[in-house]
Amino acid sequence: MTSSTLAIEGISVETARHGSPLVLVDNVSLILGAGEVLALVGANGSGKSLTCAASLDVLPPGTRMTSGSVSIDGSVLQRSMLRARHIATIMQNPRSAFNPVRTMQEHARETLSALGIPKAEGDQRILQAIRASGLDEPERLLRLHSFEMSGGMLQRMMIALALATEAPFLFADEPTTDLDLIVQREILDLLDHLKRERRLGILLVTHDMGVVAKLADRVAVMDGGRIVETAPVADIFLAPRHVTTQRLVEAHLSLYNLSGVAA
């Protein structure tokens, strides 16, 4: 894990609606450093997931990338080569990431052999990664199928697979939205620990400013496909500049019966 900066530059994504092109992501640029958490926040439908998908060359059918590039430490890389090797991913619904008829062991081997990692080394790595993800009895876990595991265990398993790839960056798209508060807190603590201990660079996609408050170092705010503000987390909470950011913070604080610090 020696890469230090991931730069997403000028990503645009469009779809066709009623025969004419519709821009869904508009010239988005983000910079993510090693050992930092950059939160990408914004309302449902603002384009957060498509930004991640475009960066990794996994856009859903019906959408296409019209501009943009991704580079690591200054060299532009072919986007399809980024996945797993440089950027690991975890997402909102870990259950959907696992094939129910395969064991965790089979998933791990498939992920690691696709990276050209020899089986013996891969098996060793996954055992360590499972422990590092806070799960006990890795040998037993590896024999389980997804339906035999809780959502929280599956999300930890996703994190374990991500760690086993030794990718320096992690895209986490709403990783705790489907989990209960207690498991959410454990997963967020785990991500925080990995950021500090392994210098993992994490792009954290979320709509919850509580998650941002807990974990983020910097925040990029998205609205209607554009980045409207990027700032250190303290500035976002204390002095949000863009009206979208102000509304996000205001709504969030109203949950705690606090009013916004922002004027």
Added chain:
Amino acid sequence: MNLLEARGVSKAYRTFSLVGATKAKPVLNDISMQIAAGETVALLGRSGCGKSTLARLLVGLERPDGGDILFGERSLTSLDKAGWRNLRKTVQMVFQDPLGAVNARSTVKDIIAEPLNYLCGLTGQAAAERVRDLLSSVGLNWAEANKFPHQLSGGQLQRVCIARALAPDPKLIILDEAVSNLDLHLQIQMLDLFEELRRTKNVSYLFVTHDLRLVEKFCVRVLVMDQGRIVEETPVSGSLAFSSAEGRALSAAVLPPMPRQLLAAGS
């Protein structure tokens, strides 16, 4: 009078292991609770504690193994066809997973019109107008009416499910993590809508959640559930203080309002 009541309800599921042996796993254990007209009750607990199972039993989607569910004064086991129809009209439920809760081949318009047709006998122009009102009350445009579920975002589809639940003018709505996947503006917008319906139409809610922040905002009474039992029942007044270990664990996990560096600085 209680709208809905659980009396000493228990439920176990058989699990089928690969070696063939089956054992029943208790999921609900001697649960008693009531919801009165106009009340907003929170059911709080970590995942897997049995909240959704209790919700399914309360609306009669599944039967308890022991105990009884009462709708008004009648046990669900004694309801006739008209009684079930009345239950369906009076008590609506919004599920956590909107995709699993709708017919993928129906348009938004048809999804919302369905309970209007079969529970309220509303069709044609009258139903269409009501669908339009319902869509707008959940903040969706008429432009979405002819779309299919896969053409909507998760948040839009969840609001379609909320609109469908509101359609037959129910007296009680069970919200099973129904707003957790919406972003905050929409969560607050939905809670405001529910609150308005409570005020103007005396609608009750069972608000199933793990998010204490929303409980404090929206509910008057909270039931804390742990491993299939209700371990605490507390009125919500000001900020919540729990006495049970589980209640305290849940409140300790609430996300911070501000980044740590700001809280520490006393801002």
